[in-house]
Amino acid sequence: xxxxxxxxxxxxxxxxxxxxxxxxxxxxxALVRPLVWLLVFAAGFxxxxxxxxxxxxxxxxxxxxxxxxxxxxxIQLFNGMQSSLSMVYDxxxxxxxTLLVSPLPRWFLLTAKLLAGTAVSIxxxxxxxxxxxAFDIVLPPLGYLTALPALVVSGLMLxxxxxxxxxxxxxxxxxxxxxxxxxFPTFFxxxxxxxxxxxxxxxxxxYQICAANPFTHAVELIRFAxxxxxxxxxxxxxxxxxxVFLAAAIYxxxxxxxxxxxxxxxx
Numbered sequence: 001x002x003x004x005x006x007x008x009x010x011x012x013x014x015x016x017x018x019x020x021x022x023x024x025x026x027x028x029x030a031l032v033r034p035l036v037w038l039l040v041f042a043a044g045f046x047x048x049x050x051x052x053x054x055x056x057x058x059x060x061x062x063x064x065x066x067x068x069x070x071x072x073x074x075i076q077l078f079n080g081m082q083s084s085l086s087m088v089y090d091x092x093x094x095x096x097x098t099l100l101v102s103p104l105p106r107w108f109l110l111t112a113k114l115l116a117g118t119a120v121s122i123x124x125x126x127x128x129x130x131x132x133x134a135f136d137i138v139l140p141p142l143g144y145l146t147a148l149p150a151l152v153v154s155g156l157m158l159x160x161x162x163x164x165x166x167x168x169x170x171x172x173x174x175x176x177x178x179x180x181x182x183x184f185p186t187f188f189x190x191x192x193x194x195x196x197x198x199x200x201x202x203x204x205x206x207y208q209i210c211a212a213n214p215f216t217h218a219v220e221l222i223r224f225a226x227x228x229x230x231x232x233x234x235x236x237x238x239x240x241x242x243x244v245f246l247a248a249a250i251y252x253x254x255x256x257x258x259x260x261x262x263x264x265x266x267x
Contacts, residue, residue, distance in 0.1 A: 008104055009112045016083070016116035020123070030079065030124045031131065034071035037193075038132060042067055045193075054195060056227040064137055068129075069223035070192025073215060075128055076121045076155045077187060081179045083117030084162030088169060107250045114163060114246065118155035125151055143226040150225035150235075154218035157238050160245035161214075167252025190216040214241035 020026060042064045053060060102109065129144065165178055187193075189206065190213050200207035210216055217234040224231040 005104065005108060008102070008109065009115070012109070012112040013116040013119055016113075016120055017123075019086075020120045026082070027124070027127075030075055030082075031128055033078065034074055034128055035131065037067065037071055037074070038064055038137070039135065054197070056224045056229045056231075064135075066195075067193055068132055068137055068139070069226060070187075070190070070219050072125050072128065072151070072222050073154065073158075073190075073192055073219040074187055075124050076118075076151070076158045076218070077183060077215065079121035079124060080117060080155070080159040080162040081165075081183060082162075083113070083120070083159055084166035085179065087113065087163065087166045106253060110163065110250055110253055111246070114156055114159045117159045117162075118152060121155045121159070122148070122151050139226050140228055142228050146228045147222060147225040150221045153235065153238055153242065154222055157214060157218055157242035157245065160242055160249055163249040164245050164252060167249050186213065186215045189213055190219055192216075192219050214238065217241070 045063055057066075126144075129139070133139070161182070165182065169178060189210050191210065192215070196207060196210055196216070199210050214237065217237040220231050221234040221238050224234070
């Protein structure tokens with residue numbers, strides 16, 4: 001990699017990580033959401049939701065154990081949206097424009113921002129897994145290591161979704177509403193909280209929506225990786241979604257062809 005590219009990547013990633021470390025409220029908020037689900041909601045759902053033995057599990061598991069990969073996906077989903085929210089803010093303040101007019105290619109700068117956001121989400125994920133282990137949600141020791149590549153792929157894909165949304169929104173106030181409109185259907189219409197076979201028993205249509213949801217495949221990719229296995233189908237669909245969303249986001253941030261000029265003209 002050219003020295004200029006490396007310096008730019010290092011600077012962007014370092015800036016995002018330092019910003020995250022200095023914003024303790026953001027770190028705590030990132031952990032509170034999944035911990036509430038793990039320690040409060042899971043206790044109530046445990047008796048109501050029976051679980052059969054399904055891959056990658058080789059025996060019966062508690063409901064708390066089942067939802068851990070889904071809550072990891074939740075952390076990455078919220079972080080992807082939070083990172084994109086900061087991009088909208090930086091664009092309004094002018095720092096994003098300064099970055100994008102640098103001599104380096106726009107696609108590289110946007111990908112570097114995406115990598116920086118993913119790095120932050122992985123820090124949050126491992127902090128959550130450490131707390132979960134303290135509450136006896138124990139995973140295979142090697143799974144903490146084998147999950148890292150899956151977290152990179154899923155984090156990039158979910159971050160690309162947020163980046164695509166940020167390319168279509170001009171004002172910071174509008175982004176919060178769009179975040180909620182995207183996050184909650186994405187999270188609940190997935191395998192994060194319950195297996196897809198349970199959804200199929202309830203509604204074939206909802207099952208098909210869940211099966212087509214890229215977030216479902218991201219969660220399943222993480223689930224299998226935590227148990228030292230590879231779900232090749234989920235890996236393929238997650239990588240495909242990453243390529244599509246990232247390409248659309250790069251197109252959206254192109255001032256000559258993207259979504260921003262059209263929206264400005266419509267206004």
